[in-house]
Amino acid sequence: MTVTLKTVALHETHQQLGAKMVPFAGYNMPVRYSSDLDEHHAVRRGVGIFDVSHMGEFKVTGPQALELIQRVTSNDASKLAPGKAQYSCLPNEQGGIVDDLLVYKLAEEDYLLVVNASNIEKDWSWLQAHNTSGATLEDISDQTSLFAVQGPKATAALQTLTEVDLSTIPYYSFVQGELAGAPGVIISATGYTGAGGFELYVPNAHARQVWERVMAAGQPHGIKPIGLGARDTLRLEMGYCLYGNDIDDTTSPLEAGLGWITKFTKPFTNSAALEAQKEAGVSKKLVGFVMDGPGIPRGHYELLDAEGRKIGDVTSGTQSPSLGRGVGLGYVRTEFAAPGTAIFVQVRGKSLPATVAKLPLVKGTE
Structure with a gap:
């Protein structure tokens, strides 16, 4: 069976820039333009632009909008004022996570939910199934482009393109x-890199114009187009979860270190069971770790104690360009979760030493 990949609005632009295109979450996406290392350092030290238009966007509007969002998300959206966004998740009935997402309050009774590309259909079905009060739902994913302009020079690169004072937009x-x-354009002081910058939500009709003008304005600041490869190493250095790797339908938000977005001040899907789990304590936790010496951890590698007994599994791993050594995320038994704990990673038959580290693994700007 042949699967037809979807393309983003600027697909041809990325090809013209020499991007290596790969299938990702049902889309044909640029994984790199030059090298992952160069692109990673461009974002950490200067500025880069990602096309992440594969992400999903849902409008939730009307008098019942907040009621629906409160019922299906773990965070407390009633705290949002217009112009504010929050990180949240959609819990399922079994203690796991349907998806993690951003909730934007555009105006009273007017919200935007931003979801992962791989979960657009799943999340849309989930929202529709739980929309029993009559909120108005609209999937605008295919009409919307999303560019992440990230790095310490992002503000300088973008400021010439708008009269909005970007320096006054809080995180x-x-x-x-x-x-x-x-x-x-929604100019959002959010991102997935820890390097500072903005995410720009743009109607597809204006996508090429915005991309080209951002690239031109960023030239004095050394702007580069950045692919999914560097996006992954950047987010891993910060300890940001990737759905399908570090969190999924079977992982509890409390196990994943997302207790800070799990607010028991209101009822939501499976909140009673999650609150009981919080009271009882979790048996495993998602931790970050840094290799003590050579070796690159990869997803599904086993994590061991000093006696060689399995204590967990790696969920994401890479060579950190900033640290020059292997880093990873993984679930371990709670007694091994404290920063400074010595653990071992089973890498190609060898038990290599690593140390549990406090997140973020690399200091960002946020």
């Missing part, structure tokens, strides 16, 4: 305004 806040000649 996890946003402004809707004109940028690069495109009206109504």
